[in-house]
Amino acid sequence: MPALFHFSSTPQSHQMSDSDASTPLPETAVELRAVTFGYGDRVILENISLVVPRGRVVALMGTSGGGKTTVLRLIGRQIKPSSGQVLVNGQDIATLDADGLQAARRRMGMLFQFGALFTDLSVFENVAFPLREHTQLPESILRDLVLMKLNAVGLRGARDLMPSEVSGGMSRRVALARAMALDPELMLYDEPFAGLDPISMGIAARLIRELNDTMGLTSIVVSHDVEETFLIADHVVLLANGRIVAQGTPAEMRVSEDPLVKQFVHAAPDGPVRFHYPAAEAGHDFGVRG
């Protein structure tokens, strides 16, 4: 794909000094080892083991409620697994203290389903937020950085608009610029294509792929959208009922013989995932004797 977008990286000098800025990063960006998670009796994820190699775009797909967003929340440590380990850059994030967690989160960026922009701040201020909170950059440099990030997503001209004045697709792009403000190594995307028109979807897909390649990121994309996701993903993981039912490259998934994968990829209405919600016999409900 031709590179449409020009990205620029935030200068290294301002980044919080991490001792491993000089040591090479582990091959595996994220790993889930036998992770189980649930609320009380409800089990959402059961014995999930998953490896996300550095520099790749991995797609997490599956039926609604299958546990995809839960995986993202586990990686960001908004929730803790009931058992198993979640490793980010080789570190078990459940064991991190408050400072360690802060440092780990600064190296991740997360894009929420509808952007989650701060409604009381302008587009410019939204993107500037992480920079203001975590760095002491002088105003002029901060301004340039913010404008560069906005330019990368094509919204430099929208800098003074408020989130309420901006369309859905645009607000997601602003959120992307904000998530990228501190140049994270890992990007997490929660349903980036949900509710977008075809043009915006195309833009979003290309941005995800090109950002990943140009900036050397690792990306995890949670999505239902088979077509767009298959275009950009290196590896696809299919989750259903809290378990991994299949994984592979998009090409492998397309030709898979597994009934659930087939139903999902070809969007068939009935298959392993039933059309009818469990109910009594039709004859019973409609008073017809069979």
Place this chain on the structure above:
Amino acid sequence: MIKWLNPVVVGQATRMKLADMGYSARLFLRLLSTLGPTLRRPRLLSEQIFFLGNYSLAIIVVSGLFVGFVLGLQGYYILQRYGSSEALGLMVALSLVRELGPVVSALLFAGRAGTALTAGIGLMKAGEQLTAMEMMAVDPIQRVLAPRFWGGVIAMPLLGAVFSAVGILGGWLVGVVMIGVDEGAFWSQMQNGVEVWADVGNGMLKSVVFGLTVTFVALLQGYECQPTPEGVSLATTRTVVMASLAVLAFDFVLTAMMFSI
């Protein structure tokens, strides 16, 4: 009905209520500990004081004036029966400074600023803004809740004082200007009878306690609400109800402790 009396259900419900109380207490202590960092970012704090204080000023002044009018009127009717209408100034001032100022302004604050706080935070929660902040390694309690908390605590006593002051003026307008009570007696009896520390000071202390209560209840309801539109609206009504009841309950406890014979 029988299910309601089931000991297991009652036990679990009690446990849940206690756990909620414990959680609220921990959040309150956490907010109290944010004073230092909040003072280091005075811009955020002053924004909130403006939002909570200045915007409430209109309703506080108008209400204070009307309460003062009523006090002047009713006070005159009652006192003149015993030939003590000269004490009107003292009566109006003490009623306002000791009780009505702190309490009524707190109730108005709960209705106006409290609901705004709850709705604001609730909507931020519903829009995943607080989670987004967490993922950007910014503590939402420090960045969002703390400035609002301290803003409310600072604004409340000031609003209470404005209420009392405007109320006294209202009492003067009705008593002296309209009815004709002796102006000299009005002010001199007030000055002799109202004690700075015992009356005004205690009234201010009440306002501070109410400020802590109302702001905390508003923030708690917003922070813990269900992130849906119904959840937010339920939370705002809860704020008004719980904050008002808490203010009245604390008023009783504080009055008993401060003004007991």
Place this chain on the structure above:
Amino acid sequence: MQKSKHDVWVGLFVLIGAAAILFLALKAGNLLTLSFDTGYTVVARFDNIGGLKRQAAVKSAGVVVGRVQSITFDTKSYQAQVELALNKGVAFPKDTSAKILTAGLLGEQYIGLEPGYGETNLVAGDTIKSTQSAIVLENLISQFLYSKAAEGSGGKEGQK
């Protein structure tokens, strides 16, 4: 902020603290009389109790030795029956007298006990025999007026 396992205990602690504050407030405001010492109750009958109320003090030599427990109307003798709850450590002889007095000029009314000279003491359930009713202002004034009138006419008669 995360929910913690200890929340239930913290909640219990808060509840106990709140109860303690409420208790203190009620005590300070003198609204609660939870006396933990067991005293004894005696009865006294008055023609007129004036403005005496429940919880009014019972004093002897100016010191509070108990409280008025209840005030009822005795339909047999048409008198007011007052139950006095006296503190445990104070003992009064059987011929003690009870008067209704006023604190200050326009203050609250209380019961003053004047000990007698008897050998045996009052026990729970005993009745104080000698009592003096409250002074009613109207009776006092009419008494005064009549005595003045009587003086006046008596003087005139004397002069005749």
